[in-house]
Amino acid sequence: DGQLDSAILQMEADEPVNIDLIVKDESGAVIRSLVNKMYLAGGTTEYVWDGKTDSGEFASDGPYVITAIFTDVCNIVEEHDIEIEIDNTPPDLAITSPETTGLYPIMVDIVGSVHDNRLQSYSVSYGVGTTPATWALIGAGVDNKTDELLTSWNTFGFKGDYQLKLEALDAAYNKSEVLVNLNFQERNEWISSLDATPVLFSPNDDKELD
Numbered sequence: 001d002g003q004l005d006s007a008i009l010q011m012e013a014d015e016p017v018n019i020d021l022i023v024k025d026e027s028g029a030v031i032r033s034l035v036n037k038m039y040l041a042g043g044t045t046e047y048v049w050d051g052k053t054d055s056g057e058f059a060s061d062g063p064y065v066i067t068a069i070f071t072d073v074c075n076i077v078e079e080h081d082i083e084i085e086i087d088n089t090p091p092d093l094a095i096t097s098p099e100t101t102g103l104y105p106i107m108v109d110i111v112g113s114v115h116d117n118r119l120q121s122y123s124v125s126y127g128v129g130t131t132p133a134t135w136a137l138i139g140a141g142v143d144n145k146t147d148e149l150l151t152s153w154n155t156f157g158f159k160g161d162y163q164l165k166l167e168a169l170d171a172a173y174n175k176s177e178v179l180v181n182l183n184f185q186e187r188n189e190w191i192s193s194l195d196a197t198p199v200l201f202s203p204n205d206d207k208e209l210d
Contacts, residue, residue, distance in 0.1 A: 006051060009021065017071060021033070021066065067079055087170065091116035093114055095110065097112075110139075113145055121140060122142075123141075126138055127162065127163050130163060132163050158184040159185075161184075162184065164182060
């Protein structure tokens with residue numbers, strides 16, 4: 001997707017060395033031999049791992065260890081490990097309410113689930129019609145949710161077809177989205193919104209939040 005599609009390995013040596021680079025999975029098995037006896041006459045160099053195994057397949061999601069083995073002219077060997085993780089799994093999303101059909105209140109609670117071990121953010125938007133050209137933000141968050149309130153939506157004056165969109169992004173730039181089509185029927189709308197300030201108060205005559 002053009003985002004974090006490879007890992008750049010930077011190496012530095014104070015003297016001439018031969019470098020071996022291998023990638024091991026969680027069990028310690030070697031899944032990729034990146035370089036074999038690559039000569040470095042001191043200084044710095046870098047190598048890019050594209051996330052593939054020796055068979056040419058993309059490695060599965062999970063933790064990996066990249067081992068750099070430095071061998072100098074006296075055959076003295078020094079090893080360095082770096083831990084790295086592959087994440088190709090997008091966030092898992094669901095909108096459980098409102099349902100596609102039904103008589104909706106003016107204030108619609110949008111309930112759903114958002115889960116990703118490295119969730120960065122999610123947002124809920126709406127558009128007019130069944131294939132909206134533009135979207136308006138309703139609410140957003142950064143925490144995982146399990147069949148919980150994501151945001152509330154004031155739908156005063158809505159009539160006809162609308163579409164809800166829940167989308168999320170994780171730290172590896174994996175994205176996902178779910179869409180729900182809604183149809184608003186004619187409603188009796190006398191109150192456009194209802195709010196209370198503050199939502200927490202203490203009526204005890206102490207002159208604080210009474």
